[in-house]
Amino acid sequence: MAKTIMTADDSASVRQMVTFTLKQGGYDVVEAVDGKDALQKLSQCKVDMLITDLNMPNLDGIGLIKGARALPACKFIPIIMLTTESQDSKKAEGKAAGATGWIVKPFKPEQLMAVVKKVLG
């Protein structure tokens, strides 16, 4: 069965690109427009991996990661955060909150796939 990956990002173009790339790679994708939306969807459906932006309205990426780790179903899933090079402190904060890894923006579809394969095993 295809694994399901959630992409949480307030930028529709990034979501579109992530979704397109993952679907090409044979994954199912759930989209969420911000941290709040993501958390609500996570409690409803089973997701094998989460890719989240850090800067989002309503609930930001760090809040989402903490919230997700508190859900039993998401306790051990890989969580990848999208960061920019100017956010080293954020990276550490995200790791502390329970993120598995990160992708530095801008990234190419191949880089995204490489990271997904890496953490999903």
Added chain:
Amino acid sequence: MVMDVHVQAYREEAYEYLAELESSLLELEDHPEDADLIGRVFRVMHTIKGSGAMFGFDDIAGFTHEVETVFDQVRNGQMAVSSQLVTLTLAARDQIKAMLAASEHGTPVDAAESVRIVAGLRELSGKGDRDAPGVTAAAAAHGGETEPVAVTYRILVTPVAEIFASGTNPLALLNELRELGPCQAVAQLGRVPAIDEIDPEHCYVAWHVVLTTDRGIEAIRDVFVFAEDVCELKIEVIDDGSASGGYKKLGEILVEKGELAPDALAEILASQKRIGTLAIEKGVHPEAVTAALVEQQHVKQQREERQKQESAASIRVPADKLDLLVNLVGEMVTVQARFTQTAVERRDPKFKAIAEEVERLTGELRDIALNIRMLPIGSTFSKFKRLVRDLSAELGKEIEMTTAGADTELDKTVIEKLNDPLVHLLRNSIDHGIELPEVRAAGGKPRQGTVHLAAQHAGDSVILSIKDDGAGLDREAIRAKAVERGLIPANAELSEKEIFGQIFAPGFSTAKQVTSVSGRGVGMDVVKRSIEALRGSIEIDSRRGEGTLISIRIPLTPAIIESLMVMIGGNRYLLPLSLVDQCVLFPKEDRERCHGRDMVNVRGRMIPFIPIRERFGLAGKRPDIEQIVIVEMDGMQVGLVVDYVIGEHQTVIKSLGPAYKDVRGVSGATILGDGAVALILDLPQIVQSVENEAA
């Protein structure tokens, strides 16, 4: 293109964000302390920058970065919002909008304006002189590219107990290591507590891994890039790829890894038991001993393989040396044939035994010599990729070329001689076959056409095929053209294959317009001639609207062929055995029954025949019982009348030399066992010329 859709989506989104940015900024001017508003501005800048770089808007990303940096400071309370800042940011917003518009319409933006805004922003944030870092590429280039050497590493992976809470799967890490090269992991269970103390959400296992890879230590560290906080990692080089032969003793490995104290080792060595058993008695964990043993085995194996590889390494030899070798082997085969024949005549069993031995060795030598010249056809394929790209661009077509069987081997000289015909056929497919994108779309096909070039082995030959999904051949147009050119009579009843075969006739072209690419009406006949010169054959299959498939069958080597030896008027001739279908007797009575028409009934089928004796104007009396060799060419059977058939013959083909290059009906010659010369008949050419005379 897929990417264009994303780019367009980005543009639309960016325009929305810019509108939001404008209203937020204006609001911010009235409420300069509003953290929510500041956060919103930062987020918009951040998104425009991040996505911009992703979809190739590097100018926008670089410029927006400057604005974002300033707002990061505002957000962190290092800087206050001033009306000056708002003015500059609004100007920046207009500038980004102009950049977006420029990417669509191509009118360049005023770069001086960007510089002015950036300078103003830097001055505000008080770092006017310092150079901003700008946008850096995400992927760091790998350092110092040197010849990769396979190095063996010992990697000790000790995850922290809470590793699972970070979403990291240690087994995925080990699997990733395995992708780098030969790898063996031994789980270390020393930290596993008693069962009532086990927390199932914790990880107690560590791994000792031995890995051989040529990707360098950085590639190993990359595997653990996300896991460096949750995993203790120790990487050591244990074999740098230069040494060969044996590896360290078990005891040495254990001491080196700190599992065993050196004096304990000395003690163990003093007694004479197996060291592994003794080390365990000394308190070393059994898994640690296993790991050391695995390491020993692994390195030994790597070194042995390296030695093997070194001795099996290839050497470069000039091609003409190989050609010379093949020529000499050809001579050798000829001499050997004479030798064998002499031995048979002598009736000396001892002599004959030697001759047979020489025959066997010569055969092997011939096979090896011919094999040395075999090359994969792949290099030619990749050359064609460029051709297809350039041509399709020139013609305004969208064409993708796919290939298969690039590793199929063919004789070097054959590959060279195949180049021109293949280029011609590809050009035809691109120019005449594949339609313009609009035409394709209208016909319900994908805009992009494909040309598939494939090579595969089939018995003692290689089949090359060029397949396109273009318009296909127009049967009626070809027929009409062939009639117009006088190639076939207007009322001729031809099979589809025969009609398609017409395009190989000299001077045939159905292109409505002559283009610079192809369609000069020369070519297809030349293609056919060149393929036949390689003793190959060419076939066309096509379906209107669906595409065309051209298959070329080429024998593996050109220098030595199996042939059928026949006798005509006291001379021996050779026919390529691959074309021969059957041999039948042709007695005088049958001949008289033909009444001058060159047709014979063979097992209920009427087959046309060519009396070679008459054709070549050979003197002498026809024997009472002749034989007919029936050959098959282009799906048609033709008989050749000869005096009698002698048998199969291994034929080393010799060219007749430039003086005889215009001789028709003969493709080459060979030297027979007794030193005599026999001619090799050019059957396609003979049949063709008889057909032409009849028409």
